Amino acid sequence: MNNSNKTITIKRTFDAPLSLVWEAWTTAEHIAHWWGPKGMKTTIIEHHFEEGGTWKYSMIMPDGNEFLSEGTYLTIIPFKKIKTTADFKPMTEGVQIEILFEESGGKTDFTFHVMHPTEAYRIAQEKMGIYNGWGSVFDRLQAYLITL
Template sequence: MSDLANRTLTIEKTFNAPIQVVWDAWTQSEHIVKWWAPSGMNIKVIQHEFKVGGKWKYSMLMPDGNEFISEGTYKEIEELKKIITSADFKPMTENVELQTYFEAIGDKTKFTFSVIHATPEYCKQQEEMGFYNGWGSALNRLEEVLKES
């Protein structure tokens, strides 16, 4: 596990919204469809069982007409604190783990999002493919959605 740092990409943000609002935006289908994709893209929730062992599956229509599928299984859920899930983003990213942590700081929420890859090489490849731009864009959309709530 000592190479964990070399296999992990992390984005930290502080959202100007209470933790319950951020949690709901991350965990409820009606909110997920508003932001879980880079700007200009639409997302469809195919399956969403928010419980340990539950499966989630989202579809994003690409400009070329192909579907981009995101799916995984929830491994750990600690209400208002953390969500850990397996994830595949076919065809670009497979067999990663998403770790999402939420921390209330007054009426704001410190949010830490990490993606753990199988190898340091795979991690580097994902970073070069645009991890920070893609997730950064989605999280910026989340920030906009939170302002409206």
């Protein structure tokens, strides 16, 4: 991956087949169940899963504060790759996310890249707790996959 000094990478293996992980990641009614760190309630405002399509989700914290996450899909290769712009207002703005999916013996290997405009911004995001935040989201996704 180019620009590695600007990129945060998180890898997981989900204990679910690729088709199920893909469906959970790309379908609005599923996304609402797991998107956002633990304790957040997510409402899908818009979700147009196609190249050039936009997405916008509202995440409500337990204390009532609202965060908006939104972006535009840049690349979609079914069951392999999603690339999107992403803003998580007010915490993170102007990043791109690239998600890679790979079937692995009935499980799904998952690589998640967050590409920042500068190395300094990446470092600031690390200090803010980006690994814990996304780790919590992926824990919620794994727990949700088990219910499907």
